[in-house]
Amino acid sequence: MKHSEESRIRSTTVIGVLRDGKAALGSDGQMTLGNTVVKHSTRKIRSLYHGKLLAGFAGATADAITLLDRFEEKLEAYNGKLERAAVELARDWRTDKYLRRLEAMLAIVSSEKALIISGTGDVIEPEDGIVAIGSGSMYALAAARALMKHTGLHARDIVQESLKTAADICIYTNDHIVVEEV
Numbered sequence: 001m002k003h004s005e006e007s008r009i010r011s012t013t014v015i016g017v018l019r020d021g022k023a024a025l026g027s028d029g030q031m032t033l034g035n036t037v038v039k040h041s042t043r044k045i046r047s048l049y050h051g052k053l054l055a056g057f058a059g060a061t062a063d064a065i066t067l068l069d070r071f072e073e074k075l076e077a078y079n080g081k082l083e084r085a086a087v088e089l090a091r092d093w094r095t096d097k098y099l100r101r102l103e104a105m106l107a108i109v110s111s112e113k114a115l116i117i118s119g120t121g122d123v124i125e126p127e128d129g130i131v132a133i134g135s136g137s138m139y140a141l142a143a144a145r146a147l148m149k150h151t152g153l154h155a156r157d158i159v160q161e162s163l164k165t166a167a168d169i170c171i172y173t174n175d176h177i178v179v180e181e182v
Contacts, residue, residue, distance in 0.1 A: 012027060012028065012030075012031075012044055012057070012058040012059075012133070012134030012135060012136070012172070012173070013027060013028050013058075013132070013134045013135065013136030013137055013139070013140050013163060013166040013167070013170060013172075013173040014026070014027040014044060014045070014056035014057065014058055014107045014131075014132065014133050014134050014137070015027075015107075015130070015131065015132045015137065015140040015141065015144055015159055015162050015163060015166075016054070016056065016107050016108075016109040016114050016130065016131040016132075016159065017109075017114075017129065017130050017144055017148070017155040017158045017159050017162075018109065018111070018112070018113075018114050018129035018130075018155065019129070019148065019154065019155040019158065020154070020155070021111055022111060022154065022155045022156070022181055022182070023054065023109035023110055023111050023112075023114065023155060023181065023182050024054075024109070024154075024155035024156040024158070024159040024179055024180065024181045025045055025054040025055075025056050025107065025109045025131075025159065025179070025180055025181075026045065026056075026156075026159040026160065026162075026163050026177055026178060026179035026180070027044040027045055027056050027134075027163070027177070027178055028044075028136070028163055028166070028167055028173045028174050028175065028176060028177055029041040029042050029043070029044070029174055029176030029177070029178065030042070030172060030173060030174035030176065031061070032172055037174075040174060040176050041176045042061070043178060044056050044057055044058075044064075044178070045178050045179075045180050046068055047180065047182075048068075048071070048072055048075060048108075049072070049075045049076075049080045050080075051182065052080060052110060052111075052182060053075070053080075053082065053108060053109065053110045053182065054108070054109050054110075054180050054181075054182055055068055055071065055106055055107065055108045056106070056107045056108075056133070057104050057105065057106055057107075057133075058104065058105045058107075058133040058134035058135070058137070059102075059103045059104030059105055060102070060103045060104055063102035063103050063104040064102075064104035064106070066102060067089070067093065067102060067104055067106060067117075068106065070089055070092065070093075071085060071086075071089050071106065071108075071117075074086075074088045074089050082108065082110055082113055082115065083113070083115070083123070083125075086108065086115050086117050086123045087123050089117060090117050090118070090121045090122065090123045091121065093117075093119050093121065094119070094120065094121035102119060103119070104119070105117065105118050105119070105133045105134075106133075107131040107132070107133045108131075109131065109182070110182060111182055113125065114126060114129050114130065114131045115131065116131050116133060128145065128148065130144050130145065130148065132144070134172075134173075135170055135172040135173065136166035136167070136169065136170030136172060136173035137166075139165055139166040139169045139170055139173075140162040140163055140165060140166040141162070142165075143161060143162040143165035143166070144158050144159070144162040147161060147162065155181065156179055156181050159179050160177060160179050163175075163177045163179075164177070
């Protein structure tokens with residue numbers, strides 16, 4: 001059952017950047033229900049697999065937490081092999097009756113890879129090492145691409161500035177920003 005437009009939770013900009021052997025992933029903190037802000041400081045970033053990976057989510061929070069838990073199980077089962085765990089999660093997500101109803105997306109970064117995992121079975125590895133999901137993702141992505149191309153900023157700083165840009169434009173993104181780095 002799909003959520004109605006009024007009750008759909010829109011709450012996120014998550015962006016991750018790979019640069020100079022480092023990965024940073026960040027998000028804003030806003031959670032909205034319909035056209036009302038229900039929380040300003042939701043934490044949407046989680047450290048995984050002994051601190052070697054970072055994951056962020058967009059979509060329904062309970063759904064995303066379920067998927068993150070499943071992803072952690074896959075990482076353990078495949079000895080931390082990010083791509084294999086991601087493909088297995090995407091396969092399960094697409095084929096499992098319970099999981100395929102979950103409405104969320106995941107952005108995952110390690111110091112070498114950046115991936116987006118969707119409920120349609122997609123595992124996407126962007127060519128530029130930038131992952132972005134959520135309602136303000138295209139604003140943050142545009143800012144990150146410009147900063148990568150025209151500055152020498154570190155990954156963490158690019159994520160921070162990209163989220164600030166998205167917060168200035170997207171009504172579903174705020175400036176309560178969390179950035180982590182591996």
